[in-house]
Amino acid sequence: MNTTADIDKKELVESDRNHMWHHLTPHKPLEVKDPLVIVKGKGLRVWDAKGKEHLDAVSGAVWTVNVGYGRESIADAVRDQLVEMCYFAGSAGNIPGIQFAERLVSKMPGMSRVYYSNSGSEANEKAYKIVRQIAAKNGGKKHKILYRDRDYHGTTITALSSSGQIERKAQYGPYTPGFVEVPHCCQYRCQYDDETDYGVKAAREIEKVILAEGPDTVGSIVLEPVTAGGGVIPPPEGYFETVQEICKQYGVLLHIDEVVCGLGRTGTWFGYQHYGVKPDIVTMAKGVASGYAAISCTVTTEEVFNQFKDSDDPMGYFRDISTFGGCAAGPAAALENMRIIEEENLLENVTRMGDYLLEKLRGLQNKYKVIGDVRGKGLFCGVELVMDRNTKEPAPESMLANIAADCMEQGVIIGRTNRSLDGLNNTICLSPALICTTEDLDEVVDAIDNAMSRHAMI
Numbered sequence: 001m002n003t004t005a006d007i008d009k010k011e012l013v014e015s016d017r018n019h020m021w022h023h024l025t026p027h028k029p030l031e032v033k034d035p036l037v038i039v040k041g042k043g044l045r046v047w048d049a050k051g052k053e054h055l056d057a058v059s060g061a062v063w064t065v066n067v068g069y070g071r072e073s074i075a076d077a078v079r080d081q082l083v084e085m086c087y088f089a090g091s092a093g094n095i096p097g098i099q100f101a102e103r104l105v106s107k108m109p110g111m112s113r114v115y116y117s118n119s120g121s122e123a124n125e126k127a128y129k130i131v132r133q134i135a136a137k138n139g140g141k142k143h144k145i146l147y148r149d150r151d152y153h154g155t156t157i158t159a160l161s162s163s164g165q166i167e168r169k170a171q172y173g174p175y176t177p178g179f180v181e182v183p184h185c186c187q188y189r190c191q192y193d194d195e196t197d198y199g200v201k202a203a204r205e206i207e208k209v210i211l212a213e214g215p216d217t218v219g220s221i222v223l224e225p226v227t228a229g230g231g232v233i234p235p236p237e238g239y240f241e242t243v244q245e246i247c248k249q250y251g252v253l254l255h256i257d258e259v260v261c262g263l264g265r266t267g268t269w270f271g272y273q274h275y276g277v278k279p280d281i282v283t284m285a286k287g288v289a290s291g292y293a294a295i296s297c298t299v300t301t302e303e304v305f306n307q308f309k310d311s312d313d314p315m316g317y318f319r320d321i322s323t324f325g326g327c328a329a330g331p332a333a334a335l336e337n338m339r340i341i342e343e344e345n346l347l348e349n350v351t352r353m354g355d356y357l358l359e360k361l362r363g364l365q366n367k368y369k370v371i372g373d374v375r376g377k378g379l380f381c382g383v384e385l386v387m388d389r390n391t392k393e394p395a396p397e398s399m400l401a402n403i404a405a406d407c408m409e410q411g412v413i414i415g416r417t418n419r420s421l422d423g424l425n426n427t428i429c430l431s432p433a434l435i436c437t438t439e440d441l442d443e444v445v446d447a448i449d450n451a452m453s454r455h456a457m458i
């Protein structure tokens with residue numbers, strides 16, 4: 001077996017340049033600039049092929065490696081499981097799959113069934129198929145699915161059909177019919193003359209759309225608990241409570257997309273648990289096994305599940321499969337990931353460190369006029385940059401690119417909204433691993449401070 005040490009790193013970078021197609025990456029610049037190749041990780045740190053150390057403030061760039069890099073106990077759990085029983089289709093159960101399902105729903109009062117697949121997009125697709133099949137069983141009318149204009153629910157054509165980020169969607173249509181957009185709930189970008197009761201007002205916009213479409217045609221709404229790639233937007237006060245009320249009133253299933261917030265990112269197991277809502281469907285992926293294995297879950301109530309038990313209809317059960325949803329490595333990694341979160345009291349660390357990070361970022365806001373808004377929940381923070389605090393004119397994407405590149409030079413990886421929203425890709429995103437310390441966060445904020453002093457003086 002090749003170990004990292006045996007590989008010639010120069011050749012590796014060259015081979016990457018010649019053969020790899022990187023995700024979300026314009027490749028022309030890589031003809032003159034070396035592609036980033038990550039070869040090692042430990043805790044919050046990663047090392048690239050040139051030997052440079054980086055503090056990763058976004059958990060694998062996309063909010064995934066929640067318990068940090070280099071966890072031998074997760075690798076051991078996966079190895080042991082693969083030797084014992086690697087795979088059998090999800091039409092059968094397996095030991096870690098059953099055990100993780102039971103542990104998972106014990107953290108989610110009201111939820112009871114777990115359906116495994118491999119990515120956030122796929123977990124959401126399963127949820128949409130569940131909604132569509134329930135509609136079909138009831139005459140086909142309640143087939144429409146609502147989504148918000150700043151949320152993202154995945155990369156496949158139908159997951160993108162349910163996503164609102166215009167730049168993410170551009171050039172990939174036509175899209176799947178039956179998905180209807182509703183407005184965001186970003187109070188900093190308030191759509192009304194008056195911000196009073198903003199959360200309730202934003203939720204009532206959803207009701208208007210349900211009424212315009214016809215309540216008998218709307219089957220579900222999918223919402224991120226904290227909008228992630230659309231600008232890190234925690235919901236305003238009263239929002240989710242009102243959404244829940246509206247869903248009940250019009251018989252609309254509430255689907256919460258926890259692909260980023262689950263497990264633990266915001267200081268509770270799931271983001272929705274801050275807001276007292278009772279969803280019908282919850283989807284999750286990235287933090288379920290912290291990236292150590294591919295796994296996603298579509299979790300439902302028993303009430304949703306029961307609708308697929310109709311024994312009179314030979315087509316009435318959920319006729320869906322995901323080949324690798326039967327791979328036992330995913331739940332084996334997920335079980336150990338959950339054990340680590342509990343044993344190391346990481347939810348509590350998230351709350352403490354999240355407060356610390358927000359306070360430090362607010363300190364930066366006092367220093368730089370370019371910071372219009374600082375927001376977040378737990379270890380999930382956004383810093384929105386504007387050219388003028390009164391008009392809130394968004395800072396150009398190039399400024400954020402320069403700040404991120406400068407941080408990278410300093411050895412700190414930060415995130416930013418990136419070709420997501422038209423003219424509004426102006427938020428720095430931070431989501432360090434749940435194990436971070438105040439020293440790690442100081443290092444991150446110092447790097448942003450240095451970068452801003454060079455690229456964001458307005």
Ligand SMILES: Cc1ncc(COP(=O)(O)O)c(C=O)c1O
Pocket residue numbers: 062118119120121122124152153154155224228229257258259260285286
């Ligand atoms: C909220 C949300 N849902 C779904 C997805 C899609 O997940 P995946 O990339 O695993 O398909 C993402 C990915 O970033 C996401 O942020």
